[in-house]
Structure formats: structure tokens, C-alpha cells
Amino acid sequence: MxxxxxxxxxxxxxxxxxxxxxxxxxxxxxxxxxxxxxxxxxxxxxxxxxxxxxxxxxxxxxxxxxxxxxxxxxxxxxxxxxxxxxxxxxxxxxxxxxxxxxxxxxxxxxxxxxxxxxxxxxxxxxxxxxxxxxxxxxxxxxxxxxxxxxxxxxxxxxxxxxxxxxxxxxxxxxLNPISHTMIESQVAFILEQEQFNFESNVLSLIASHANGSMRDAITLSEQLVSVFPNGLQYDSLAHFLGHSIESYSLQIMEAFLQHQPNRLIEISEVIARQQISHIRVIHFLLNHFHQCALLQIVPNKTSAAILQNCAKNFTSHQIHLIYQALEKACQEFDWNPSPNIGFQMLLLRIYHALGLLNHQQPNTPDYEPEPEQIPEPTEEPDFPAPEEPVPAEEPQTPSPADPDDNWSNIIEQLKIDGIGKTALSHSSLIERNEQLLLLEVETTYQSLFTPNILLRIENALSNYYQQAIKIKFQTPKAQTSHQTPAQIKKQQKQEHFSKLQQTVQSNEFVQKVISDCDAEIFENSMTFQTNEL
The missing domain is CATH 3.40.50.300 (P-loop containing nucleotide triphosphate hydrolases)
Incomplete structure (x- = not known):
């Protein structure tokens, strides 16, 4: 037959x-x-x-x-x-x-x-x-x-x-894609009718691989039966279907979470030795970080523990940053000298973006990590709540900023421009010791302090003070809020403009024109010349 x-x-x-x-x-x-x-x-x-x-x-x-x-x-x-x-x-x-x-x-x-x-x-x-x-x-x-x-x-x-x-x-x-539950039920029924032996947990692997297609699920089951005629076992199927790739993806997320850059390199070497497709690993990472983003909005206790931990410990900004880096890596992956080099650089780039590497000069023993320890995060793009104190592990108690420290003058002398200078102009210096600056940043402008901009600012301040400088932030408090250089400049401009208005309005010629011609001065029409302020 x-x-x-x-x-x-x-x-x-x-x-x-x-x-x-x-x-x-x-x-x-x-x-x-x-x-x-x-x-x-x-x-x-x-x-x-x-x-x-x-x-x-x-x-x-x-x-x-x-x-x-x-x-x-x-x-x-x-x-x-x-x-x-x-x-x-x-x-x-x-x-x-x-x-x-x-x-x-x-x-x-x-x-x-x-x-x-x-x-x-x-x-x-x-x-x-x-x-x-x-x-x-x-x-x-x-x-x-x-x-x-x-x-x-x-x-x-x-x-x-x-x-x-x-x-x-x-x-x-x-027609809608078939749900995983329905696929698992139908595949189990068919395998039982065909008298094939299988472990119950293999059904979820088949359903996830089918992506909502019942025909794909049945065809895949038939292929697996021909490969494993003695029965379908989870471990064998997971390796055959490439779900070991998913485990590597989860291990990478765990390494990000536990601040283990050495572990990231080890995993990438294992992936290279086993000749696993790096693009497929990136696709699994994209899927997992997408799930993390969803978990931050709609918690689901049935999700994997590592996904729940990432959703809890990573900010939404960090998750979106990682997803964007992975997405861009897929588009540019063929440009790398080798797949393994491109993959390792991708992991390290994400690690830097998360602020998990210690960016300081080599001759600063106070900030060198202990042997065989993962360095604590020193670059944090997200700002703590106003009530959060400076961490206890700081070597010295910060003292109030020296009155001689004119923050506006310091900013002008820093070798930094663009967004970095704009970001600093919307901050005020609160406290300073030898290696720590505590800045108060307006809430509206906190998003300007991205990891890359923060690193540029710290390098510029280190060159200015001739020593390694780190920055901590706090949100302005209504009672003790300090004026920022941008606010001071705006206030000076407004005061100068008010004086100009008074000068114009008190001018005899202007008064005569107003009187003779029944004229009116529109204040919004007054502007500064290029040499003003």
C-alpha cells in the first residue's frame, strides 16, 4: 500500500x-x-x-x-x-x-x-x-x-x-495561527494513533517550532519519528531542533544579569566550537528580550525565571537599548571579519551600554576591582529616586562643593561640546570630593545622560581635575533646588531684556512717535542684536 x-x-x-x-x-x-x-x-x-x-x-x-x-x-x-x-x-x-x-x-x-x-x-x-x-x-x-x-x-x-x-x-x-495548546493536543493524538512512543514534554518543543502551523507540526513530528524510531525524547529533540541554542541565549542573559563579562566570552567560544549559527542565537536573544519587555508591562509568573529576573533588574530603557543593538547586529553581521569576532564584540558592546564595565584610568587603585571579582556597575544611565542616598561603599564622605567651584566656568573650560555640554548646562554641582561629583539634574533633561554621553563627561572632568572623576546624580528637591547654568543664563537674558525694554520705552524719540502717531510697542517684536548678551 x-x-x-x-x-x-x-x-x-x-x-x-x-x-x-x-x-x-x-x-x-x-x-x-x-x-x-x-x-x-x-x-x-x-x-x-x-x-x-x-x-x-x-x-x-x-x-x-x-x-x-x-x-x-x-x-x-x-x-x-x-x-x-x-x-x-x-x-x-x-x-x-x-x-x-x-x-x-x-x-x-x-x-x-x-x-x-x-x-x-x-x-x-x-x-x-x-x-x-x-x-x-x-x-x-x-x-x-x-x-x-x-x-x-x-x-x-x-x-x-x-x-x-x-x-x-x-x-x-x-484564519488565525493555531495555538500551542491545540497543536500539542493534536500532535499527541496523532502520535498515539500511529503508535509512536514519545515523552510528553516534547510536545511543547514541536509546538514552539511550528509557529502556529498545524501542518508544520505534523510534518516535523513525522520527520522526528524517522530520525528517532525508538521514541521521541526531550534531550535528543532539543539538540536536534537547535533548542540548545535557546539555553545558550538564556546563559548570555544570565551573564549580563550577574555582571560576568568572562562568562560571555566563554559562551561565545563554546558557540563557535560547536559551529552554531550566531544569527540564530541573536534571534533567540531578540525573542527573550522582547518577552522581558512584555513582562515589565504584564507580569506572567509562568515565564522562565531568568526572564522574570531580567525584567525586574533591567530598566525598560536598557531592554530597548539591548534589543536595538541586537536588531542592528543582524543587519550588519556579514560585515565582521569572522562570525565569532562580530558576536563577541556585540556582547561586549551591550555590556558597555548597560554600564557594567568600569571605565577609569589604569593608575587609580581606589577603583580597581578586586582579583576574580566582577566590577560593580559604575555607569548608570538611569537616575535614582530623590530619597536614595549615596552608596555606603564610597571611600570618603562627600563635602559640600567649594564656593570657588563655579560650575558655569568649569563647564566652559571642559573639552566637551554638543549634547554633553548641553546636558551639563542643565545640571548643578551639589557636592564634591577628590573623585566624586554629585550633580543635581533637572528631571526633563535626565534622558540626555546616556551611557556614551556620561562616559565623555567623566573623561572631560577627569582631564580638568587631573584625576579620575565619577559622577552621581540626584533629582532636584523643591526646597533645596539649585540653579543650573542654563537657568542662570536664561535669567540673565530676561533681566537684560527687561532693561532694554525700559530703555526703549523711556526714549524721547520713541515717546514722541507713540504720541504723534498713536503707535504701540509690541514687546515680542524686540530682539537682541548679535553682540547682545
Whole structure:
């Protein structure tokens, strides 16, 4: 007996056999029961969710010899012929291979003939979006007003490519991806019926690999059975399907979380030795950090512990920064001298961006990490709450800033410009000791202090003070808020402008013009000359 692939053997034959598409099945059944049938239907959805299957079941329901009903009998000649692919009045057209307008015209010429076997002549056009523009145009009139004995069933994975004039002539049904739970249940049923041995936890691997496609899940199960004829075991399948890559991805996240740069290098070397695709590892990291971002909004206790820890300990800004770096790495990965070099540099770049490396000069023993210890974060892009004190491990208690420390003058002397100088102008110096500056930063401008800008500022201050300088931040308190250089400059400008206004208004010539011409001075029209202030 000829072997039938499992995906075809277990293809649903009635509407009741369909899984996960009730929102499509119920309207079709109602239309069949009430005999309110449209002449054109469009089924859309990703691969393997049942578009062609639903079209064939619908064709059986229309042409069943027992009469039009919501469930075909499966025993009459017409139902059997459709199941076996030999029904003369069910004409299946592959839109991907018959794209020419000549093929469409040939199809239209056959429409005028009455059905030979069934009640309706049904044209099932699969991947209809592949038809050419001329083919769509040739089909318009016929699709709008076909003969009473003709029904069009269209299927596509990309409805955006179908002209709006075609969409408006069809009843459109969008098929959803099958849920993991439904895939696991159906795969388990099929494996039991086929008498294959399997561990229950392998079902989740198969379902996650199928990405919502029931056909992919069944086909993958069949492949796994041929590779592992003695039974499906989780460890073997995880290695075969590449889910060991997922474990490496989680280990990388753990290394980020535990501040272990050496561990990052070790993992990258293992990945290189095992010749695992670095791009696939990056894709898993993208997926995991996406889940972390979702967990920060909608907590889910069923998620992996490492994902929950990352969502808890990383800020949303850091997660988005990591995701952006990974996304950009995928686009530029081929530019690297070797995959391993590119991957290691990606991990270190993310590590730097998170502020997990100690950026200080080599001859500063107070800030050198202890042997075989992970350095504490010294670069933090997020600002602590106002009530959070300076960490206790600081070597000295910060003293109030020296009155001689004119923060505005210091900023002007720093070798820094652009965003870095703008960010500093919206801060005020609160306390200083030899190696620590405590700055008060306006809430509106805290986002300017990104990790890269913060590093530039610390380097500029280190050059100015001739020693390693680190920066800590605090949010201004209403009672003790200090003026920033930007606020001082704005205030000076306003005072100067007020004096100019008074000078203009008191001018004798201006007063005479106002009096003689009944004129009025618009204050907003006054501007500074380039040499003012």
C-alpha cells in the first residue's frame, strides 16, 4: 500500500474536524444551512492553518449528493471523489505557477459550461496573490457576476498584494495561527494513533517550532519519528531542533544579569566550537528580550525565571537599548571579519551600554576591582529616586562643593561640546570630593545622560581635575533646588531684556512717535542684536 504522509492522512475532512478556526467555520455552516451562499470566498492566513482544507470541505458541502448541508456525508461518490482529488467540477488552480493572463482567460472560458458531476462548478485558486495585474483585471467582471453554477474559493498567505477591486468582490475570512495548546493536543493524538512512543514534554518543543502551523507540526513530528524510531525524547529533540541554542541565549542573559563579562566570552567560544549559527542565537536573544519587555508591562509568573529576573533588574530603557543593538547586529553581521569576532564584540558592546564595565584610568587603585571579582556597575544611565542616598561603599564622605567651584566656568573650560555640554548646562554641582561629583539634574533633561554621553563627561572632568572623576546624580528637591547654568543664563537674558525694554520705552524719540502717531510697542517684536548678551 502506498505510504501517505501524516499531514495528508490526518487532514480534516469535515468542519467538525477543524481545529482553532471556529470563527470561520460557524459563518460558513450558517450560510450552508440557510442556503445564503456568496459566489466568491477569500481565505487568508499563514501557512498550514487550513485555508485549502476549509475550501475543500466547503466544496464537499456544496456538492454532496445528500444535499447542501453544514456537514458533508463523506460517503457519496462526490465526497469521495473530492477527497481523492478526482472530482471533475472542483478545479484547483495554482496561482504561483499560472500567473499569466492567458491562463486566466482559459479559466474564464470554461466557466460558461455547466457542471458535469456536481451541483456547482468550483474554482479553487491557491496563492491567488501571485497572479499578475493583467490576470486580476481579466478576472474582475467574471468574479463580480459569475454564472449561478459557479463558485470561487480563493486562498492566499499575503492578502495585501491582492487588488482592492478583487477584495471587494469576495467574502474574506482570516484564519488565525493555531495555538500551542491545540497543536500539542493534536500532535499527541496523532502520535498515539500511529503508535509512536514519545515523552510528553516534547510536545511543547514541536509546538514552539511550528509557529502556529498545524501542518508544520505534523510534518516535523513525522520527520522526528524517522530520525528517532525508538521514541521521541526531550534531550535528543532539543539538540536536534537547535533548542540548545535557546539555553545558550538564556546563559548570555544570565551573564549580563550577574555582571560576568568572562562568562560571555566563554559562551561565545563554546558557540563557535560547536559551529552554531550566531544569527540564530541573536534571534533567540531578540525573542527573550522582547518577552522581558512584555513582562515589565504584564507580569506572567509562568515565564522562565531568568526572564522574570531580567525584567525586574533591567530598566525598560536598557531592554530597548539591548534589543536595538541586537536588531542592528543582524543587519550588519556579514560585515565582521569572522562570525565569532562580530558576536563577541556585540556582547561586549551591550555590556558597555548597560554600564557594567568600569571605565577609569589604569593608575587609580581606589577603583580597581578586586582579583576574580566582577566590577560593580559604575555607569548608570538611569537616575535614582530623590530619597536614595549615596552608596555606603564610597571611600570618603562627600563635602559640600567649594564656593570657588563655579560650575558655569568649569563647564566652559571642559573639552566637551554638543549634547554633553548641553546636558551639563542643565545640571548643578551639589557636592564634591577628590573623585566624586554629585550633580543635581533637572528631571526633563535626565534622558540626555546616556551611557556614551556620561562616559565623555567623566573623561572631560577627569582631564580638568587631573584625576579620575565619577559622577552621581540626584533629582532636584523643591526646597533645596539649585540653579543650573542654563537657568542662570536664561535669567540673565530676561533681566537684560527687561532693561532694554525700559530703555526703549523711556526714549524721547520713541515717546514722541507713540504720541504723534498713536503707535504701540509690541514687546515680542524686540530682539537682541548679535553682540547682545
Amino acid at each position: 502506498t505510504y501517505i504522509p501524516l499531514a495528508r492522512k490526518w487532514r480534516p475532512k469535515t468542519f467538525s474536524d477543524l481545529i482553532g478556526q471556529d470563527h470561520v467555520v460557524h459563518p460558513l455552516q450558517n450560510a450552508l444551512q440557510q442556503d445564503k451562499l456568496h459566489h466568491a470566498y477569500l481565505f487568508t492566513g499563514t501557512r498550514g492553518v487550513g485555508k485549502t482544507t476549509i475550501a475543500r470541505i466547503f466544496a464537499k458541502a456544496l456538492n454532496c449528493q445528500q444535499g447542501i448541508s453544514a456537514e458533508p456525508c463523506l460517503s457519496c461518490d462526490n465526497c469521495l471523489a473530492i477527497d481523492e482529488g478526482r472530482f471533475f467540477d472542483l478545479i484547483e488552480v495554482d496561482g504561483a505557477s499560472r500567473t499569466r493572463v492567458e491562463d486566466t482567460r482559459e479559466l474564464i472560458e470554461n466557466i460558461q459550461y455547466a457542471p458535469a458531476q456536481g451541483r456547482f462548478k468550483i474554482f479553487l485558486i491557491d496563492e491567488v496573490h501571485m497572479l499578475s495585474t493583467h490576470s486580476f483585471n481579466a478576472l474582475l467582471k467574471t468574479l463580480e457576476e459569475p454564472p449561478e453554477h459557479v463558485k470561487f474559493l480563493l486562498a492566499t498567505t499575503d492578502p495585501q498584494k491582492i487588488p482592492a477591486t478583487i477584495l471587494s468582490r469576495c467574502l474574506q475570512f482570516n
